[in-house]
Structure formats: structure tokens, C-alpha cells
Amino acid sequence: MLDRIRIVLIGTSHPGNIGGTARAMHNMGLTDLALVAPRCTPVTADSVSRASGADHLVNAAPVVDTLEQAVADCTLVVGASARSRTLPWPMITPRGLGEQLPGELATSEARVALVFGREDSGLTNAELQRCHAHVHIPTNPDFSSLNLAAAVQVLAYECRLAWLARREAQSEEPTPPLATHAELEHYFAHLERTLIAIGFHDPAMPRQLMARLRRFTLRARPERMELNILRGILSDTEKLVPQRDDGPA
Incomplete structure (x- = not known):
């Protein structure tokens, strides 16, 4: 299930954030990273250093020009948004997203993309409107700005929790019959x-x-x-x- 969850970064401006994202992904067992029009060179000494052993994900990440290219094969696209939008869009919490993943990834053809925007401005309205739903991390409203890699870590953690719960459910022995x-x-x-x-x-x-x-x-x-x-x-x-x-x- 984790292999079919793609982290998509749009317009990243600092290579260290790409490396930090790779580390967060590797911590939680995610392997699929895609970069859309990065505003920096993805593979640098800084990104390799911040990856802390997950630089293979940085090196393997495809670089494409548009969001459409990055998610073309995905059956569910979820955009991470910290800002309220003028046009309401389906909104889910990180925990709700995790609970939804096993059903979304029930078939081998299914793919899920979690899309993250620029460090300074996030995702544009046009990009968010290309997502099936938006996910919002409920941070402190007085200090809501999250580092890009930290935001990826939160959602990657929820993905892993969902995977562990699914694996545990599949490995459980049948429940013995209760006494009548x-x-x-x-x-x-x-x-x-x-x-x-x-x-x-x-x-x-x-x-x-x-x-x-x-x-x-x-x-x-x-x-x-x-x-x-x-x-x-x-x-x-x-x-x-x-x-x-x-x-x-």
C-alpha cells in the first residue's frame, strides 16, 4: 500500500526541503517522490545531507513541468492546504485521510498522490482545483505555518498508521465463537x-x-x-x- 502513495512537491525553492521530505518519507516507508517545476537544483550537498540516508529517493525523483504530469496515473489526488479558499472543496483531516487510504488502494492499479505546494505560498487555487480533496493539518492558529518536510512527515505518519492497521487486521486469527x-x-x-x-x-x-x-x-x-x-x-x-x-x- 505504501508503495502506491506518491508525494508530489510543487515549486520547491530550497534543496534542503527536498532532502528533508525524502527523510520523512523513508522514515514512514514511502518511496515515491515526484518534483514539479522545482525552483532549485534538487540534488545538492544540502539535499543529500538533509536526507540523512534517504538521498536515493531524491536521486530517483522524476522532475516534471506540471502537476498533471506528476499525477496522471493517480486515482486519488489530495492537496495539502493551510489556507481557506473562496470556493469550498472537500476537506479531510490527516487522520481521516489515513482511514480512507486502505479502501482507496484496495486494487493494485490504484495510486494516491499527496500534493504539497511552495514554501512561501503553498498551492495555487488552480492546482487545488485539480485535487479530489484537500487535507488540512490542524495546527496552532496563532502559528500555523509548517515547514514543508514537517508537513510531509505528519501525513506520511498517518499513511503508515493506516498501513499498520490494515496489516494487523489481515494477520488476525478468526475471532473464536462466543458462548450462546x-x-x-x-x-x-x-x-x-x-x-x-x-x-x-x-x-x-x-x-x-x-x-x-x-x-x-x-x-x-x-x-x-x-x-x-x-x-x-x-x-x-x-x-x-x-x-x-x-x-x-
């Missing part, structure tokens, strides 16, 4: 019979014992196997109770 109502009632009858046999429960003076045990057990929502274990313990307990002529002691 009938099985629980058989268990409660067995439990009460055993407690009477060992002298722990006196039906003549119940003191809400069975009601409390019922509440405890029902709150736990036991699985069928767990209930079978408990009934096995009760059966073995009953075998240890001395038998009298008139019934259990």
Missing part, C-alpha cells in the same frame, strides 16, 4: 449445583450470590472454549465431593 445463551444457562445451572455441593452456596440464604456471578460472567462475554474449560473445572470439583446416601454432602 443456552450454553451460558447450562453453565450457570452447573455452577450453582457445584457450589451447593461444596457448601459454598446455600439456596435458603442466597445473598444474591448467583445474581452477582451471573453479572460477572455475562460482563466477561466468555468464548465457547472458555466456558467449556470452566465446566470442566466444575465437573472435576464435583468428583472430589464426598457422596452421601441422600445425595451430595
Whole structure:
């Protein structure tokens, strides 16, 4: 899933920000970087230094002239915007974007592009209108300007969280069946019979014992196997109770 998420930088003016973006991507397992009309030389000593070992992403990043070229094969394009726009556009949060990604990338042909604008002016209205949706990072309104690489890091982190959640869900074993109502009632009858046999429960003076045990057990929502274990313990307990002529002691 992460391999099919592309980070697109438009009009970047400082090579260090390209390197910092590459580092943020590599931290989170993203590998696809594209540069649109950068206003600097992408591969420099500064960008390599800021990449801190992720300079292979900088070196492999294609440089194109337009946003359309960078996202031509993408099925979802999301523009990062810190400014309110005169024409409302579908807006999502970083967390909402992450939650949407597994569905968007359910097929191998799907591609998602996350588009970031210039350090000084962001994305133009025309560029934002070429996006399916806008994502806004809810920063401190008194100091909302984020460094480009930091903004990429926030969204890349949400992408990774979504990927980890998807991988965990795929690796989970099937949920064992819960005990049915009938099985629980058989268990409660067995439990009460055993407690009477060992002298722990006196039906003549119940003191809400069975009601409390019922509440405890029902709150736990036991699985069928767990209930079978408990009934096995009760059966073995009953075998240890001395038998009298008139019934259990």
C-alpha cells in the first residue's frame, strides 16, 4: 500500500526541503517522490545531507513541468492546504485521510498522490482545483505555518498508521465463537449445583450470590472454549465431593 502513495512537491525553492521530505518519507516507508517545476537544483550537498540516508529517493525523483504530469496515473489526488479558499472543496483531516487510504488502494492499479505546494505560498487555487480533496493539518492558529518536510512527515505518519492497521487486521486469527445463551444457562445451572455441593452456596440464604456471578460472567462475554474449560473445572470439583446416601454432602 505504501508503495502506491506518491508525494508530489510543487515549486520547491530550497534543496534542503527536498532532502528533508525524502527523510520523512523513508522514515514512514514511502518511496515515491515526484518534483514539479522545482525552483532549485534538487540534488545538492544540502539535499543529500538533509536526507540523512534517504538521498536515493531524491536521486530517483522524476522532475516534471506540471502537476498533471506528476499525477496522471493517480486515482486519488489530495492537496495539502493551510489556507481557506473562496470556493469550498472537500476537506479531510490527516487522520481521516489515513482511514480512507486502505479502501482507496484496495486494487493494485490504484495510486494516491499527496500534493504539497511552495514554501512561501503553498498551492495555487488552480492546482487545488485539480485535487479530489484537500487535507488540512490542524495546527496552532496563532502559528500555523509548517515547514514543508514537517508537513510531509505528519501525513506520511498517518499513511503508515493506516498501513499498520490494515496489516494487523489481515494477520488476525478468526475471532473464536462466543458462548450462546443456552450454553451460558447450562453453565450457570452447573455452577450453582457445584457450589451447593461444596457448601459454598446455600439456596435458603442466597445473598444474591448467583445474581452477582451471573453479572460477572455475562460482563466477561466468555468464548465457547472458555466456558467449556470452566465446566470442566466444575465437573472435576464435583468428583472430589464426598457422596452421601441422600445425595451430595
